[in-house]
Amino acid sequence: MSNATATAKKKGGFLAGTANYLDERVGVAGILKEFGRKVFPDHWSFMLGEVALYSFLVLLLSGTFLTFWFQPSMVPVIYEGSYAPLKGAEMSIAYASTLDISFEIRGGLLFRQVHHWSALLFVAAAGLHMLRVFFTGAFRKPREINWVVGFVLFVLGMAGGFTGYSLPDDLLSGNGLRIIDGMIKGIPYIGAYTSSLLFGGEFPGEAIVARLYSLHIMIVPALILVFVAVHLFMVVIHKHTHYAGPGKRDDNVVGYPLMPVYVAKAGGFFFIVFGVIMLIAATFTINPIWAYGAYDPSPVSAGTQPDWYIGWLDGALRLAPTHLEFMIGDFTLSMNILIPLVVGVLFLVVVALYPFIEAWVTGDKREHHVLDRPRNTPVRTGIGAAGVTFYAVLWAGASTDLIATHFQVSLNHVLTSMQILLIVGPIAAYMITKRACLSLMRKDREIALHGRETGRVVRLPHGEYIEVHEPMDEYELYKLVGYKAYQPMLARPNAKGVITLRSRIRAVLSRFYFEDRVVPPTKGEIEAAHDHGKELH
Amino acid sequence: MTKQKMNNARRSPFAAILVILAGLLISGGGYAVASSAVTSSTTAQTSQEAIDAGKKLFLANCASCHGSNAEGGNMGPSLIGVGAASVDFQVGTGRMPGQASGPQMMKKPVQFTEEQTAQLAAYVASLAPGPSIPSEEWVGEAALAKGDTTHGGELFRINCAMCHNAVGAGGALTEGKFAPRLEGVEAKHIYEAMVIGPQNMPVFNDANLTPEDKRDIISYLKYVEANPSAGGEELGGLGPVAEGLFVWIFVLGGIVVITIWLGAKSN
Structure with missing residues (x-):
């Protein structure tokens, strides 16, 4: 044994020696061999989750830097730093130390901006990744649980962002906290107690920044790390999905191995993402806390908005109809807070459970590793478009005031239009998207059968004019016909011969999903069409 | 003059008019004297x-x-x-x-x-x-250089930010009205706006904000205007909405373009 090692050392030099040393002690070779041969398919949309992961790494690095100087204390001090319009002002130590990070500490402002921009990017990339997974049906069996894990990560991203946004104790973040305080107090019965517990007494108190700090630098990032680990572990277990193509089936993965192609690609991509964040952080201001001033509960600034990922909840608050509150005994039920809360939570629950809902409706128990083209599942794509529209209207609702001033329209009209749009928009988006998908499928079918129009018109010897159609090659054809058109299920009696309500509901939903469909052309149809085409030429 | 006569005089139909007239004269005259005393010099x-x-x-x-x-x-x-x-x-x-x-x-x-x-x-x-138009004593460059920007900033956030935004970027009011952006507005016009309360703006008289206070507010605004953000391009000073749009369109958009480039090579 030792002889063998000695010869290996001689042969391979230092690197091989080290590798061998590690292998003999922790079995690295086995891990690397197994892990390095993981196959990863190539498509741009598979890199969005990576962007989120890399921004999270940047968040950890820049956040650690910031913890060296940030002091989460609400004890008042007199500011004596170098920002002139605040010199001599009274403020909390938290705000003063954030100002010091921005103006006194070398690289502090850059890292604050790196941290904040990468936070925005983290949640945005995670959101876009979720949309990709949704619209391609990547959440189907066996990946339903991983969808839920990803969803939890998205919510944790929001939580991490919000707790961080509130730390500098500036006017803007204080206003944001005040809104959260108001929302908590709006929950019947437990609201006031919860608020008192959270803030350690009446808002704003002297405890909240330190508490949010613990959540922001320990609990939330630790949870995110755990869920990221689970998320990636499941990706390894399930293997990656791929788009329809020659040789790509539900029981294989077609792509390049992790070692060396993807390690190099992903490593390089990390530095690209890091570079983009650094570039933006070095050139664009984000959250200029010095301009907002120290938090003081009395002033509320116009144009107070949360960071984008909380915007949809702020929008829900703004769009909620007013004057609906009523009293039961001594309790005021403030509907303009409760409606947004309930709608927001319901929306999130539907998003989290969608894979299970769809699986139940379709009754599909098979594993899926080939992704759907969004157009080939018109109803799911329509539902997704409706969800996106709903979210987008709520999101835009958070900037009603800016829309009003920038487009010179009445704030009241903007609000009313958005309230209408919140209901009508998703329905319209569903119908338009579904119709568009069906039309695209018909077009695909047409192209698969008769080839692509070339725009070349020729005259045949007997005088007839035809346009030459170019037949598709095998690879492209796969994309067009590689899907299944399911038929709606009928409500069938069970073993006892009874048609249960459950199966009736399922039948109705199944019809909703699969009633309108375009069946892909069969091989026979395509060949027949080609022969027909050849006759003509 | 007996008591009876006094009572008669008090009940005379002219009495009410006389009292109102006297009241108007005192308050109007007093106001005129006060306002001319407060806004002393007229340079125009x-x-x-x-x-x-x-x-x-x-x-x-x-x-x-x-x-x-x-x-x-x-x-x-x-x-x-x-x-x-x-x-x-x-x-x-x-x-x-x-x-x-x-x-x-x-x-x-x-x-x-x-x-x-x-x-x-x-x-x-x-x-x-x-x-009257404010004098150089309050809105001249020398006066503004003397102003206390910390105090001005605090007053601005308490009195002005709820409509004009904490960084003076402006804000929406009801039914199409709005508080305008304050960047680039001349010092004397800011002062005048506080004194007269144009359109939807409330009046901030000298008892509410003294001329020194007004000068400090203007000093603060002018300081912020003259010293752009230390963090780089400001995105209109609109805060999180502009930042969110920027991150989606330019940052994530740019990265998606890069992913397409990376993905396209092998396809």
Whole structure:
């Protein structure tokens, strides 16, 4: 044994020696061999989750830097730093130390901006990744649980962002906290107690920044790390999905191995993402806390908005109809807070459970590793478009005031239009998207059968004019016909011969999903069409 | 004079009128004295010549809405007693003469020369006493350099930020009205706006914000204007909405373009 090692050392030099040393002690070779041969398919949309992961790494690095100087204390001090319009002002130590990070500490402002921009990017990339997974049906069996894990990560991203946004104790973040305080107090019965517990007494108190700090630098990032680990572990277990193509089936993965192609690609991509964040952080201001001033509960600034990922909840608050509150005994039920809360939570629950809902409706128990083209599942794509529209209207609702001033329209009209749009928009988006998908499928079918129009018109010897159609090659054809058109299920009696309500509901939903469909052309149809085409030429 | 006679006099129909008249005289006179005492110096032309020229300009450009004696009408309010500050603000920022009726008179290119504006101001000021144009003592560069920006910033956040935004980026009011952006507004116009409370803005009189306070606020605004953000390009000072749009469109958008580039190579 030792002889063998000695010869290996001689042969391979230092690197091989080290590798061998590690292998003999922790079995690295086995891990690397197994892990390095993981196959990863190539498509741009598979890199969005990576962007989120890399921004999270940047968040950890820049956040650690910031913890060296940030002091989460609400004890008042007199500011004596170098920002002139605040010199001599009274403020909390938290705000003063954030100002010091921005103006006194070398690289502090850059890292604050790196941290904040990468936070925005983290949640945005995670959101876009979720949309990709949704619209391609990547959440189907066996990946339903991983969808839920990803969803939890998205919510944790929001939580991490919000707790961080509130730390500098500036006017803007204080206003944001005040809104959260108001929302908590709006929950019947437990609201006031919860608020008192959270803030350690009446808002704003002297405890909240330190508490949010613990959540922001320990609990939330630790949870995110755990869920990221689970998320990636499941990706390894399930293997990656791929788009329809020659040789790509539900029981294989077609792509390049992790070692060396993807390690190099992903490593390089990390530095690209890091570079983009650094570039933006070095050139664009984000959250200029010095301009907002120290938090003081009395002033509320116009144009107070949360960071984008909380915007949809702020929008829900703004769009909620007013004057609906009523009293039961001594309790005021403030509907303009409760409606947004309930709608927001319901929306999130539907998003989290969608894979299970769809699986139940379709009754599909098979594993899926080939992704759907969004157009080939018109109803799911329509539902997704409706969800996106709903979210987008709520999101835009958070900037009603800016829309009003920038487009010179009445704030009241903007609000009313958005309230209408919140209901009508998703329905319209569903119908338009579904119709568009069906039309695209018909077009695909047409192209698969008769080839692509070339725009070349020729005259045949007997005088007839035809346009030459170019037949598709095998690879492209796969994309067009590689899907299944399911038929709606009928409500069938069970073993006892009874048609249960459950199966009736399922039948109705199944019809909703699969009633309108375009069946892909069969091989026979395509060949027949080609022969027909050849006759003509 | 017996007690009976006194009572009779008190019940006379003229008594009420006399009392109201006396009250009006005292309060109006007192106000005039007070406001002329507070806004002491009048730097603008006040010669009869200027007033006459101002009246001509007024009749040609303003009278169709404000009435030929500035008494007001259906279209425009009375200008008697609004003072030179009001004219200097409204005409000097181009809001007057108004272009079209709407929720709010819009800022537009100034229609009159400085001399003409001063003549109009002199004419309106001659109608009745009112706030005058602030002197260099409060809005001159030397005065603003002396201002306490910390105090000004604090006052700004307490009194102004709820409409004009914490960084003066402006904000929406109801029914199409809005508080304008403060960047690039002349110091004297900011001062005048605080004194006269144009359109939807409340009046901040000298008992509410002393001239020193007003100067400090303007000093703060001018400091912020002269010292752009240390963090780089400001994205309009609009805060998280602009930042969110920027991250989605440019940062994530740019990265998606890069992913497409990376993915396209092997396809």
